[in-house]
Amino acid sequence: MQSSPASTLRRAHRGVVATFALVGVVNGILAARLPGLAAKLGLDTGDVGLVILSWGVAATVTMQCMRWIVAALGNRLLLRVGTPLITVAVGLIALSSSFPLLLAAAAGFGVASGIAEAMMNAQGSLVERRAGRPLMNGFHAGWSAGAVTGGLLAVLLAALDVSYTASVLGVAAVAFPLALAVGWSYLDEPAEKEEATHRRNLPGVVYLIGVVAFLALLIEGLVADWSGLFLVRDLRTTEAVAAIAYPAYELATFSGRLFGDRLRLRYGSRSILAVAGTTTALGVLLVVLAPSAVWAIAGFGLTGLAVCVVVPLCMSLAGALAPGRPDAAIAQVSAIGYAGLLVGPVLIGFVAEATSLRIGIATAIAVALLITAASSRIPQRLPAEPEFASEAAGTPAGVGHDSSQAPRQP
Known part of the structure; x- marks a missing residue:
């Protein structure tokens, strides 16, 4: 018996949340146990920076390629491949017994992440457009919930003295069959047909949104890759507390x-970005001035509370601003944005080598203020938002019509 359009949409919604959560779990345990990886292979700050560079270059190049590959294959097929590949790559990182093997495994993780991260945002945008209401922050909340779960699991395993290899490999083994299973819930749509002469002519605002995503992800990468090492090496706390x-x-x-x-519905895109950038700068400042681990952790928390809305908003708007080519627009924003995960941690590593990790982290204050500055170039209300206005007024979008027939382009 064929499922109704409404039930298919609900299943896809749950599937996208689950995908974001799975990817969050594996990233969470990788980030939280990074000091354990450094200790296992005797890595110094520069070595860690090279590992991050290997992953980041591979992810960024892959995401840039996704803009054209998705036009031929569609995001559902690519996401069904990319999510399980992430878990395999994480397992290879856990098994790496030397620095060269670790660099190769990190590059493989970057390729898998490049596919999955871009395509899960494209799938989320498709579900959002079919539903006729904003959902992207909710999908990214699934990623955060997964990352929290992975991070807390890392804290527990570190406190129990479970080895780095056993911890990360165990999580990857559990996540792999789940990643395969969730792939059957994704929505499908015809692959985008882009004329060759238009492949480089996405609307200019898409590239601006990509720059904003770049700045936000630079800060997110800083926290993910350097927070634990900062607490251990600068504030002299234990690995369990640092996790x-x-x-x-x-x-x-x-x-x-x-x-x-x-x-977003209440205040508009520009206001959200301006406040997020300023508050993020305050959070990083608290980290830099922290006299103890407690204050530093509080600063990282404030940073996360503020910067968290930027990337979901960017992905949602990218999918709305390129009629007929939402997947290509999201892949392009992903390629620009996720380069921030490459540049940020590596920049911090180089600055830390020359000065100190505290000074390296301080560079993120200026980056956050650039988000505030860039927000002035974003219209207060973009085409994606008027369609959702009924929900802000208390009337759920989609009432009175089949949500599966909602306009595919906001």
Whole structure:
């Protein structure tokens, strides 16, 4: 018996949330146990920076390629491949016994992440457009919930003295069959047909949104990759306490994203970005001035609470601003944005080598203020938002019509 359009949409909604959560879990345990990886292979700050560079370059190049590949294959097929590949790559990182093997595994993780991260945002945008209401912050809240789970699991395993290899490999083994199973819930739509002469001519605002995503993800990468090492090496805390920083950050992002879609409806895109950038700068400043681990963790939490709404908003708007080519627009924003995860941690690593990790982290204050500055170039209300206005007024979008027939382009 064929499912109704409404039940298919609900199943896809749950599937996208589950996908974001799975990817969040594996990223959470990788980030929180990074000091364990450094200890296992005897890595110094520069070595860690090279590992992050290997992953980041692979992810960024892959995401840029996704803009054209998705036009031929569609996001459902690519996401069904990319999500399980992430879990395989994480397992290879856990099994790496030397620095060269670790660099290769990190590059593989970057390729898998490049596919999955871009395509799960494209799938989320498709579900959002079919539903006729903003959902992207909710999907990213699933990622945050997964990252919190992975991070707290890392704290527990570190406290129990479970080895880095056993911890990360165990999570990857559990996540792999789940990633395969959830793939059958995704929505399908015809692959985008782009004329060759138009492939480089996405609307200019798409690239601006990509820059804003780049700035936000630079800060997110800083927290993910350096928070634990900062607490251990600068504030002299234990590895178990240091592992709390990342799940605390992700718990804050989860909380913020629960309200992100409502805030977007109420205040508009420009206001959300301006406040997020300024508050993020204050959070990083608290980290830099922190005299103890408690204050630093609080600063990372404030940073997460503020910056968390930026990337979901960017992905949602990208899908709305390129009629007929939402997947290509999201892939392009992903490629620009996720380069921030490459540049940020590597920049911090180089600055930390020359000065100190505290000074390196301080560079993120200027980056956050650039988000505030860039927000002035974003219209207060973009085409994606008037369609959702009924929900802000208390009338659920889609009432009185089949949500599966909602306009595919806001």
